[in-house]
Amino acid sequence: MEATVGALAARPEARSEATVYRHSVTTRVSHWLFALAFVVLVMSGLQIFNAAPYLDASDKSDAHRRVLAIGGEQTPGANPTGVTQIFGLSIRTTHLFGYGDDGMGAESARAFPGWMTLPGYQDLASGRRWHLFFAWVMVACGLAYFAASIRRKDLALIVLRREDLPKLLPMQLYYLKLRKEPPPHGKYNPLQKAAYTTVLFVFTPLIVLSGVALAPGIDSIAGPLTAVFGGRQFARLWHFLAMVGLIGFVLVHVTLVLSTDVVNNIRSMITGRYRLGEHEGTGI
Amino acid sequence: MKRALFLASGAAIALAGCSKASNALNDNQTIRRALSSAESLNHTLIGTHGRAKVYSDADVDREFRVNGFDTPSDSSYARLLADGFSSYRLPVDGLVERPQKLTLAELRTMRSYDEATRHDCVEGWSAIGRWAGVPLASVLALAKPSQSARYVIFHCMDRASDGTPYYESLDLTQAAHPQTVLALDLNGKPLDADHGAPVRLRIPTQLGYKSAKWIGRIEVAADFKHLFAGHGGYWEDQGYEWYAGI
Incomplete structure (x- = not known):
């Protein structure tokens, strides 16, 4: 961290400390709470997945419509094996998926290993407790963020617009260091807009609604919701895919935060103050 | 390296x-x-108000998955099984004005429910069966719960490996739901031993562990805190939610 600050200080053009107020208190608090909730929800969700380690593209469970299955075997006299099947294609995943860390210092047959789950040991009841509580934390963060943005009338700043489309490729070339300067943009660059629009309007609503659709009580009062996803088991598959999508986003997000002016980036999400780059603005 | x-x-x-x-x-x-x-x-938000989806016969799992505890293997259950449950009596007692002791034949004459519904297990899987039987509300109407009654407790004949009996409970609102039934038939045939014969609960608006099998007695009570660990059911005592609509 020290080294980064020092390097910046040595470059006069980057030293300008004039900052703008980039993120409101609601945005900052909901961002970090959402991040915490996401980690808890993924880990407890994998714990819940382990209780029925397969996903079917159907309403009821149906082995003929199985998309993903993780299984493990430990037969006396043979080495234990873990096998992951995707669309019927078997991949040996011993010591990672199907057979691996049991969360208590040994190994056993289980789909996702103990270090990925909450709690580490196999305990569906506890996993559900964490999951059903932090699901509300995630929903509360989302609602608070949207309510505050709409009230400030600046939700449009983060939404990808038709005018941004021609700027997507130049922005990507800039990130790949194949172009010297980014295309001029507002508060968010075109790729950020594309990513945040997908997360805010596709992945997060999808993960919340598909999760809700799994509940028999919800299916009873809002049957069309479960039907939209193709039934209960299919909703479980959508729920899993939305998680994969959000994990993909988080990996890219964290990589970019760390690889582009990390101190400035993280400060903006803690104090709200952000030093604008040469090609950045504060508008759309 | x-x-x-x-x-x-x-x-x-x-x-x-x-x-x-x-x-x-x-x-x-x-x-x-x-x-x-x-x-x-x-x-509070979800409750037990809605109606679970009803399926057609084409959706039904002919081989309905057997799950839960092992089928009772004690001598009294073996006797019931041997006499085709003709000596089975279902007591409905506790805080009721008219305690009942129903035979299987009496329950069969009260059959008015017949629907294919989905069984959603807390583990994540689902199966569809066609269940026929007596709405719990009809049985409770016979027994007339008293003013102080709040819960219906199901005492079951199956036991965990440590000997703890299975039990479950519903509040009176959940018990009055038209799809909350004492099931006698699965897929057009009387329940077999592995599926909870002779009488099991079916409540498709909640997760499967609520649908207790092998019911031996129905108790109407003001509370369930005095039973076992006090959480209103075998799995509830192991940390699962009493409200199992989600």
Whole structure:
């Protein structure tokens, strides 16, 4: 961290400390709470997945419509094996998926290993407790963020617009260091807009609604919701895919935060103050 | 090679620490209590108001998955099984004005429910069966719960490996739901031993562990705190939610 600050200080053009107020208190608090909730929800969700380690593209469970299955075997006299099947294609995943860390210092047959789950040991009841509580934390963060943005009338700043489309490729070339300067943009660059629009309007609503659709009580009062996803088991598959999508986003997000002016980036999400780059603005 | 080994063992230690930390958080009683607060919120918001989806015969699983505890193997259940449940009596007692002792034949004459519904297990899987039987409300109407009654408790004939009997409970609202039934038939045939014969509960608006099998007695009560660990059901006593609509 020290080294980064020092390097910046040595470059006069980057030293300008004039900052703008980039993120409101609601945005900052909901961002970090959402991040915490996401980690808890993924880990407890994998714990819940382990209780029925397969996903079917159907309403009821149906082995003929199985998309993903993780299984493990430990037969006396043979080495234990873990096998992951995707669309019927078997991949040996011993010591990672199907057979691996049991969360208590040994190994056993289980789909996702103990270090990925909450709690580490196999305990569906506890996993559900964490999951059903932090699901509300995630929903509360989302609602608070949207309510505050709409009230400030600046939700449009983060939404990808038709005018941004021609700027997507130049922005990507800039990130790949194949172009010297980014295309001029507002508060968010075109790729950020594309990513945040997908997360805010596709992945997060999808993960919340598909999760809700799994509940028999919800299916009873809002049957069309479960039907939209193709039934209960299919909703479980959508729920899993939305998680994969959000994990993909988080990996890219964290990589970019760390690889582009990390101190400035993280400060903006803690104090709200952000030093604008040469090609950045504060508008759309 | 040495470096790779060093990195791998470092990663292994870090990952083991991950489990230790998450296990410790999970075992913290204050945190557990806080997390449990979501249950009453879900119960209030979702409740047991809606109707579970009804399926056609084409959707039914002919071989309905057998799950739950092992089929009772004690001598009294063996006797019931041997005499085709002709000596079976279902007591409906507790806080009721007219305690009942129903025979299987009496229950069969009260049959008015016949629907294919989905069984959603807490583990995540689902199966569809066609269930026929007596709405719980009809049986309760015979027994007339008294003013102080709040819960219906199902005492079952199956036991966990440590001998603890299975039991479940519903509140009177859940019990009055038209799809909350004492099932006698599965897929057009009388329940077999493995599926909870002669009488099991079916409540498709909640998760499967609520649908208790092998019912031996129905007790109407003001509370369930005096029973076993006090959480209103065998799985509830193991940490699962009493409200199982989600």
